Amino acid sequence: MTFYQELQLNQAGSKQMIKNAETKKEKAYHLFVYLFKIVITLIFCVAFVTLYSMIFGSDNSIVGVVVLLSVMTFRFADFGIHAPHALSSLVVIWGIMTFGPRLANAGNLFTELLVNIICIFVLMLLGCHNVVMCNQSTLLLGYLLLYGYDVSGKEYILRIAGMLLGGIITGIVFYKNHKHQQYKRKLYHIFEEFDLSSSRTRWQVCVTLGVSTVILIAGLLNFPRTMWVGIAAMSVLVPFHDDIKGRVKGRIPGNIMGGVTFLIIYFLLPESMYSYIGVLGGIGVGLSASYKYQAVFNSWGAISIAMTFLGVEGAIFFRIFNNAFGAFYALVFDRAFGKLVGLISQNQDCVSKV
Numbered sequence: 595m596t597f598y599q600e601l602q603l604n605q606a607g608s609k610q611m612i613k614n615a616e617t618k619k620e621k622a623y624h625l626f627v628y629l630f631k632i633v634i635t636l637i638f639c640v641a642f643v644t645l646y647s648m649i650f651g652s653d654n655s656i657v658g659v660v661v662l663l664s665v666m667t668f669r670f671a672d673f674g675i676h677a678p679h680a681l682s683s684l685v686v687i688w689g690i691m692t693f694g695p696r697l698a699n700a701g702n703l704f705t706e707l708l709v710n711i712i713c714i715f716v717l718m719l720l721g722c723h724n725v726v727m728c729n730q731s732t733l734l735l736g737y738l739l740l741y742g743y744d745v746s747g748k749e750y751i752l753r754i755a756g757m758l759l760g761g762i763i764t765g766i767v768f769y770k771n772h773k774h775q776q777y778k779r780k781l782y783h784i785f786e787e788f789d790l791s792s793s794r795t796r797w798q799v800c801v802t803l804g805v806s807t808v809i810l811i812a813g814l815l816n817f818p819r820t821m822w823v824g825i826a827a828m829s830v831l832v833p834f835h836d837d838i839k840g841r842v843k844g845r846i847p848g849n850i851m852g853g854v855t856f857l858i859i860y861f862l863l864p865e866s867m868y869s870y871i872g873v874l875g876g877i878g879v880g881l882s883a884s885y886k887y888q889a890v891f892n893s894w895g896a897i898s899i900a901m902t903f904l905g906v907e908g909a910i911f912f913r914i915f916n917n918a919f920g921a922f923y924a925l926v927f928d929r930a931f932g933k934l935v936g937l938i939s940q941n942q943d944c945v946s947k948v
Contacts, residue, residue: 600627609883636876650756656743657753660691660736661760667732668768674724677773679781681765683720687733688761690716692754695741703813710806713737718798723784725794725833730801734828738805742821796935797833804831804927808920817919818912819900826920831928838928841885842921848889849917853910855890856897860906872898889917 600611608628615621639662646658673680694713698706717733745753789795808827812820830841859871875894882888893913900909 597627600624601631603631632877636873639876640873646756650752651749653743653745653749654753654756656739657756657760660739661756661763663732663736664760664764665767667729668764669771671727671729671732672724672768672772672775672777673721673729674727674777675779675781675784676777677769677775680772681769682781683784684765684768685761687717687721688757688764691733691737691740692757692761695737695744696746696750698741699744703810706813707806707810710741710809711802714805715798715802718802719784719788722798723779723787723794725797728832730828734801734805735825738821738824738828741824742819790935791939794833796931797831800928800931801828801831803931804924807927808923811923812916812919817916818904818908819916822896822913822916823920823923826917827924827927830921830924835928835932838925842925844884844886845889845921846918848886849893849914852890852893853897853914856894857906857910859894868898871895893917 600608603611608624608631611624612621612628615624642662643655643658646661647655650657668684673683675683690713694709698709698713701709714734714737717737718730721729721733740753787795790799805824805827809820809824812823817823826845829845830838832838832841856871859874860868863871872895875891875898878891878894879888882891897906897909897913900913904912
């Protein structure tokens with residue numbers, strides 16, 4: 595494996611290379627490649643988001659994050675359909691992420707629910723047909739981040755411009771990397787294969803309703819940062835049921851550990867260093883292969899932003915509480931949805947026999 599090829603490995607792959615090294619020299623080499631990858635990735639990410647903030651304003655720095663996530667994901671992931679048709683899907687998806695969050699925030703809680711259901715369902719249908727790719731982790735996360743960091747007026751015009759540029763960049767990267775991928779499935783096959791009797795379709799509907807309703811409930815209860823509740827639910831509602839419990843067990847303790855460690859760092863560091871806690875969290879995510887520890891370090895960046903308007907105690911409390919609420923709600927919702935679908939299927943079988 596070349597130096598460049600080893601740089602392309604994810605955290606788990608890099609750590610496996612280090613673990614399987616037969617000599618100290620080989621282990622030191624793999625460790626160097628791993629740390630080098632984390633450093634250059636972090637530098638690139640910070641530079642990219644900073645550049646986006648400079649061009650489109652600090653209120654739209656989140657657009658840079660969403661574009662960066664999309665580019666890094668769709669270098670490798672595809673939609674499971676013919677590349678030109680997938681590109682058409684990507685245009686629709688990007689339009690949803692550009693205008694959906696603004697529409698959701700513009701109305702009351704119930705119009706927000708309707709907008710979220712429509713937008714999330716379209717994202718799940720067009721972008722998550724190939725469930726193995728786990729594209730919901732990028733598409734829904736991007737949608738919810740833009741929803742949570744909403745802007746209006748001039749800033750929203752700049753956001754549209756930023757999303758347009760980001761969509762073009764993502765589309766170029768996507769098509770360049772996947773144009774030679776051979777798929778017989780076309781865009782219209784996605785709609786033909788939509789079937790409530792299939793586990794994939796049921797999962798898509800479950801995620802759509804689960805994430806949309808938990809955001810509604812959080813809004814009715816006046817939770818701050820309802821975005822966190824939605825992201826927690828989205829993260830837990832994975833397509834393979836056996837993984838859901840593990841996600842809950844990882845996310846809730848992970849955010850508790852994240853809150854506790856953030857508080858310790860907060861008291862140890864001088865005030866001038868607080869802005870770097872999020873950067874430290876990014877490094878931690880890069881070093882983490884497990885979902886639990888990724889949740890720990892992801893919480894540092896989220897808390898460091900939220901403490902500017904919630905205070906450090908409020909930011910830590912609601913980061914933990916909202917994530918626990920969203921994860922637990924997703925677990926209960928998944929079970930209830932499964933039972934409801936089972937009852938409907940039984941009734942349909944009984945009717946067909948009659």
